[in-house]
Amino acid sequence: MPAGDGMGAAGRPRVGIVCGSRSDFPVMEKAVALLAELGVASELRVMSAHRTPELVTRYAETAAQRGMEVLIAGAGGAAHLAGVLASKTLLPIIGVPIPTQVGGGLDSLLSTVQMPRGVPVATVAIGGAENAALLAAQIMALHDDGLRERLAAWRRRMTEAILADESNAEPLPD
Numbered sequence: 188m189p190a191g192d193g194m195g196a197a198g199r200p201r202v203g204i205v206c207g208s209r210s211d212f213p214v215m216e217k218a219v220a221l222l223a224e225l226g227v228a229s230e231l232r233v234m235s236a237h238r239t240p241e242l243v244t245r246y247a248e249t250a251a252q253r254g255m256e257v258l259i260a261g262a263g264g265a266a267h268l269a270g271v272l273a274s275k276t277l278l279p280i281i282g283v284p285i286p287t288q289v290g291g292g293l294d295s296l297l298s299t300v301q302m303p304r305g306v307p308v309a310t311v312a313i314g315g316a317e318n319a320a321l322l323a324a325q326i327m328a329l330h331d332d333g334l335r336e337r338l339a340a341w342r343r344r345m346t347e348a349i350l351a352d353e354s355n356a357e358p359l360p361d
């Protein structure tokens with residue numbers, strides 16, 4: 188399904204956000220929203236390394252020709268989605284380990300991050316969908332000046348929000 192429209196990022200999706208299950212949406216929709224805030228259109232899809240392996244393969248093999256620049260994959264448990272995508276495309280893949288009942292998602296983290304030499308997945312923190320979106324945007328900003336400026340402004344707003352909170356606290360001695 189298309190994602191990002193109505194949130195400031197219409198147009199052809201540049202980032203494919205893939206979930207192993209609809210149950211991953213509450214985490215992965217944060218990536219959709221942050222990319223939209225940065226003016227980057229994305230698409231949110233559901234496919235599983237184990238339950239629909241042919242679909243995952245076809246998605247990865249056709250992603251570049253469909254205009255995707257980066258893929259973000261969120262999966263939990265035996266989380267092989269990011270790795271399988273990475274095995275079938277040269278696009279950068281960012282893995283988001285989904286929180287689970289096993290050590291808060293330690294199973295997802297290890298099965299996403301422990302890729303063999305030669306097939307990398309850039310893995311963010313457990314549940315770190317927003318950082319995945321930011322990293323995807325930073326990759327695309329290498330050849331997109333407007334996006335680089337929007338990222339810089341986003342980071343400035345983050346810093347200012349923290350400093351505004353801190354301005355209400357007791358001043359530190361010089």
Ligand code: RP5
Binds near residue numbers: 207
């Ligand atoms: C993974 O299994 C999915 O990414 C999800 O995090 C987990 C559970 O899936 P459901 O049983 O909720 O479909 O493949």
